[in-house]
Amino acid sequence: MPEFELHFSPLSTEENATFKLLELPLELVSLVESSLEKSETIDLTDPQSLVIKGDPTEDAVLCTRNKTYSIRAVNLSNTLLVALDFADDAVVIRDQVNEILELAPAVPKISKLVALLRGREYDETNEDDDEEDTDDSTRYTYTQARQDIQASDAELDQCLKQKRILIIKDELRPISLPYLNTILELILTVLISDSLPHSACPIEKLTSALAGEHGVSPTVSRQILKWLGSISSDRAKWKMDVVEVVKELGLGILREYPRSAPEPVGKEAFLDRWKERVGDTFVEKVELKLLAGNFLETNSGIRQLESLTYFPASALPTDPAARFSDLFLTRTKWKVDDMTPFLSDIAVNNKERDKLLLKYCRAVNEAGVVSYTARAQYNG
Numbered sequence: 001m002p003e004f005e006l007h008f009s010p011l012s013t014e015e016n017a018t019f020k021l022l023e024l025p026l027e028l029v030s031l032v033e034s035s036l037e038k039s040e041t042i043d044l045t046d047p048q049s050l051v052i053k054g055d056p057t058e059d060a061v062l063c064t065r066n067k068t069y070s071i072r073a074v075n076l077s078n079t080l081l082v083a084l085d086f087a088d089d090a091v092v093i094r095d096q097v098n099e100i101l102e103l104a105p106a107v108p109k110i111s112k113l114v115a116l117l118r119g120r121e122y123d124e125t126n127e128d129d130d131e132e133d134t135d136d137s138t139r140y141t142y143t144q145a146r147q148d149i150q151a152s153d154a155e156l157d158q159c160l161k162q163k164r165i166l167i168i169k170d171e172l173r174p175i176s177l178p179y180l181n182t183i184l185e186l187i188l189t190v191l192i193s194d195s196l197p198h199s200a201c202p203i204e205k206l207t208s209a210l211a212g213e214h215g216v217s218p219t220v221s222r223q224i225l226k227w228l229g230s231i232s233s234d235r236a237k238w239k240m241d242v243v244e245v246v247k248e249l250g251l252g253i254l255r256e257y258p259r260s261a262p263e264p265v266g267k268e269a270f271l272d273r274w275k276e277r278v279g280d281t282f283v284e285k286v287e288l289k290l291l292a293g294n295f296l297e298t299n300s301g302i303r304q305l306e307s308l309t310y311f312p313a314s315a316l317p318t319d320p321a322a323r324f325s326d327l328f329l330t331r332t333k334w335k336v337d338d339m340t341p342f343l344s345d346i347a348v349n350n351k352e353r354d355k356l357l358l359k360y361c362r363a364v365n366e367a368g369v370v371s372y373t374a375r376a377q378y379n380g
Contacts, residue, residue, distance in 0.1 A: 005090045019082045019095040022071075023102050031064060053150045062103060066154035070106040073099045105348045108151030110159045111318045113172075116140050122166055123176035124215070141170045161227050163314075166220060175220070181252035183224055184245060186214050188279060198240040198281075203231070206238065246282055247290040250274045254295055254310045264298065264307035293341030296330070313342045320346055324360040328374040336370050 024032065028050070035049075052071075054060035062069045075098060082095040117140060149156055159165075164180055166173045190209045191198055203225065210216040225231065228248065229240045253273050257265045267288075275283045293313040299306055311330070317323050323346055327334065339361075340353065347353035357363075361372040 003089070007090055007092050009084070009092045009094045011094065016095060019097060021080065021097055021100045023100050025069075025103055028064070028069075028103070053148075055148070058109075058150065061106060061109070061150045063150070063152040066152050068106050068108045068150065068152055068155060069103040072102045072104065074102050075099050107318075107346055107348055108149075108155040108159065109318070110149065110151060110163070113145060113149050113156075113159065113165075114163065117165065117172055117174050120173055121176045122168070122173035122220070123179040124182075126173070139171045142167050142172055143170060145172060164227065166223055168219060175224075177252065177255060180224065181249060183210070183216055183221065184228070184249055184252075185277070186210060186216065187221075187224075188245075192279070192281075198242070200232075201238045201240070203236060203238050242282055242285055243290065246278050246285045249277050250286070250291050251294060253277065254291060254308065256310075257308065258310045259296075261309065264309040267297070267306040267308055270308055293344065297338075313345055316342065318346060320356050320360065324356075324374070332373060333364070334372045336372065339372055 032050075051063045052060050053063055060071050062071055080097040081093050082097060084092045084094055120138070120140070145156060146153060151159065160167070160172070164175050164177065166175050187206070187210070190196065190206060190213075191201065194205070194209060196202065196206060203222070206225070207216075207218045207221045210221045211218055225238045228244045229238050231238060253270060254265075257270075271286065271288070275286050278286060294310065295308045296311045297306060297308055316326050323343070327339065327342060339357075343353050343356060347356055357372065360375060362375050364371050364373055
């Protein structure tokens, strides 16, 4: 058996606790190995690179091109030595490691972005903004978001789509939701009046009509088309995502009935308005389940009429304990199918969602119907 002399590096005191061991999940091992096969050097501009994000007030996360991982320190039962092979017969010890860093898939932390963009909504009064140069210190850009927001690039782009956030000359601007609904109605009007097929609509013709007849900037309309459909490889045709358009129009009506409203909207009256807004061509796509996670349904009055109020999951806290607290302040008992849509944005998968339900809820089975009530106390 070979023998080595052990030496402590003169830098070992200065470098104490500076080395960290990171345990990679199998999918990241494959990513690293494939990158090393392509190049002997690491290119930080390569979207395959691993990036750690977080300011001093945040728990750090690690991001790949399309996924976010939480980083958790786990103590080791045995100390590991970080050593450098100094010579054929000597090993230099640089540091001692008493913990490793574990990675676990995590929900991207988007709430910070929403807060940064509050009050920056874009509506019809801003239609000239993309044509003028502005020197506004309050601008928050896509470039800044890629650096600051704890999400992968793919998750950030998906967030911009879901939150309806425009990119205007690199600046991020949430579109006013009433204005978005107005534009969607105009799109349907143009499709019908100009006999344009919604499955293969000429983009240039549609955006020109929206700009010339209704003053909608092509920069804005093209992004909306991308949110609510797919663009052909030659960027010439748009295929409408009918379900997404129908859903957004339904949400537009639902937002008129927040919980603070004098009274909710009757379920049947709401469905009738929704069908009228989407038109005869798409009326068969109108289904209340499209809006799951955005409303509360109640029975009220002597005739037990079903009514709806706007209650979006996106407005609830992202911290799980606070999320469940708000849900149970709203209702003391939740049916399984009613609650789960309000958890999809705080759990990476169904397994993690079930863990949250087990931690914060108590299941009650009444005549074969399972409901959730709050546990006596939350363990944050």
